Amino acid sequence: MSAPAPRTVGDALAARLARDADRPLLTYRDLDTGERTELGAATFENWAAKCADRLLDDIEPGELVEVAADGSWLGFVAVVGGGLLQAVVRVRAGAPSADTATCRIVHERFGPGADDLVVGAGLGGRPTDPAASAFATEVLEGADVVDLPDAEPQAPWLDLGAATRTQEEALGAGAALATVGAGSDRRLALGMSIDDPRGCAVAAAALASGASILATRGGPRDAADEQDADEQAVQDERNVRDAQGERGAWEAWSGAVGEERAHVALLTADGLSTVAGLDSPPTLEAVLVPAVIPESELPAATTAAERLGADLRTAADGVPRLP
Numbered sequence: 001m002s003a004p005a006p007r008t009v010g011d012a013l014a015a016r017l018a019r020d021a022d023r024p025l026l027t028y029r030d031l032d033t034g035e036r037t038e039l040g041a042a043t044f045e046n047w048a049a050k051c052a053d054r055l056l057d058d059i060e061p062g063e064l065v066e067v068a069a070d071g072s073w074l075g076f077v078a079v080v081g082g083g084l085l086q087a088v089v090r091v092r093a094g095a096p097s098a099d100t101a102t103c104r105i106v107h108e109r110f111g112p113g114a115d116d117l118v119v120g121a122g123l124g125g126r127p128t129d130p131a132a133s134a135f136a137t138e139v140l141e142g143a144d145v146v147d148l149p150d151a152e153p154q155a156p157w158l159d160l161g162a163a164t165r166t167q168e169e170a171l172g173a174g175a176a177l178a179t180v181g182a183g184s185d186r187r188l189a190l191g192m193s194i195d196d197p198r199g200c201a202v203a204a205a206a207l208a209s210g211a212s213i214l215a216t217r218g219g220p221r222d223a224a225d226e227q228d229a230d231e232q233a234v235q236d237e238r239n240v241r242d243a244q245g246e247r248g249a250w251e252a253w254s255g256a257v258g259e260e261r262a263h264v265a266l267l268t269a270d271g272l273s274t275v276a277g278l279d280s281p282p283t284l285e286a287v288l289v290p291a292v293i294p295e296s297e298l299p300a301a302t303t304a305a306e307r308l309g310a311d312l313r314t315a316a317d318g319v320p321r322l323p
Contacts, residue, residue, distance in 0.1 A: 005208060007153035007168045009083035012207045013048065016041040019184060024212045026203075027187075027260060028073035028194075031252045032218035035123055037073050044077070050142035051081025054117075055103060061086035061149050063102040064159070068092040069119045070107035071193040071217030074135055076203055078105045079195075081139075083157050083167060086149050090159035093196040105135055158204060160197040170201065174208030184210025187262035193217060214262040219252040 006012035016025055021042040028037040039047065055078075059065060065082045067089060069075030075091070082089040090101065095110040106112035107119045108127050117135040120127030125136040153168035188206050190199045194215040206213050 005174065006171050008151040008155075009080055009157070009167055009171070009207075010148070010151050012171055013041070013045045013080070013084075016207070016210065017045060019210060024187075025207075026073060026076060026213045026215065027262075029214070029216045029256045029260070030218055031216055031256060033121075033123075037124070039073070044080075046144060047077045047139065048080040048084060049144060049146050050139045051077050052084040052148060053142035053146045054139050055081060055085055055087065056146070058103040059085060059087050060102075061152075061155065062088065064088050064090060066090045066092065066096050066101035066104045066106075067195060068094065068096040068104070068106050068110055069125075069195050070109055071195055071215070072107065072119050072125050073194070073215060074119050074125045074139075075105070075195040076200070076213075076215070077139070078135070079158070079200060079204070080207070084146070084148055086152055086155045086157075088156045088159050088164065091195045091197050091200045093193055108132065158197075158201060160201060165201070165204075170204040171208035173201065173205035174210075187212040187214055187260060189214040189257045189260070189262040190216070212262075214257065214260050216256055 006015050019041075022040045024038050025041045025044040026037075026039045028039075029035070055065065059082075065078065065087045067075045067078045067082075068091075069078065079089050079091060090097075096104055096106050096116075104112070104116045105119060106116040108121060108129065112118050112132070116133070117138065118127045118129075118132040119125045119135050120129075120132070122128060125134075127134050151167075154166050156164045157167045158165045158170050188202075188211040190202060190213065193199050194203050194213075194217075199215070203213050203215070
């Protein structure tokens with residue numbers, strides 16, 4: 001008999017520890033700096049527990065934590081640590097929002113405030129400003145064993161913008177991931193930042209499915225020279241550089257996928273397929289994110305679609321859709 005699906009963040013972490021505490025839960029590649037961080041289930045659980053201990057100073061269950069970590073692996077640590085505390089976690093792919101959250105975890109490139117916990121651009125998320133409240137440093141000072149509130153499957157957890165998912169709902173999308181081959185024996189590469197609301201939703205589902213997550217950030221992209229007086233020349237140059245940058249970003253990303261032996265689930269004309277590297281770049285948004293794929297793009301009359309059925313539609317309901 002298969003184990004029941006985890007209904008809380010704590011359940012999901014416990015299941016990963018029981019299955020294989022040393023197997024990578026999260027591998028992070030910064031394509032700009034070359035940083036590579038790999039966290040096994042035991043190490044990730046320890047980081048999440050320490051994060052929860054640190055956040056206990058600032059939040060109560062149900063309060064809002066905002067994470068704008070610029071794609072850093074520390075952002076997902078904060079998402080899971082907040083879940084252990086029954087906090088609502090809002091993930092931002094860019095700068096934090098203007099409204100006030102009880103606690104904010106902000107990358108230094110976004111100009112964090114004096115009260116924010118700072119994720120830096122340095123190795124291991126260390127800020128370049130030694131006076132900043134370094135999130136990683138403060139988390140590491142936290143306790144390994146934390147007195148957590150009682151787990152509530154219906155506690156709101158992920159604020160994805162268009163909808164807020166409870167812990168049970170977010171983790172329940174793991175069934176859809178397992179259906180498309182992203183189960184406990186697979187490595188799943190995210191096609192967007194782990195702190196993009198969609199990428200975060202998939203990472204949360206992978207926490208439950210047992211898949212090992214590959215998250216990347218960065219990659220070569222060039223900006224046009226904004227000082228050029230000829231607006232049309234600037235636009236033409238930007239178009240060329242954007243095309244070159246997207247191609248370069250794709251090559252860097254797909255190269256990392258191949259090196260890590262991770263798998264990418266793609267939506268193709270023939271249905272769903274899982275591959276370990278691609279010759280040519282579809283738009284990165286076309287990389288299948290099973291938990292958030294719009295119903296209109298579900299492959300029709302295919303074996304894969306029949307396997308997915310209601311599971312995938314349920315997982316997609318209420319989450320920001322791919323364009």
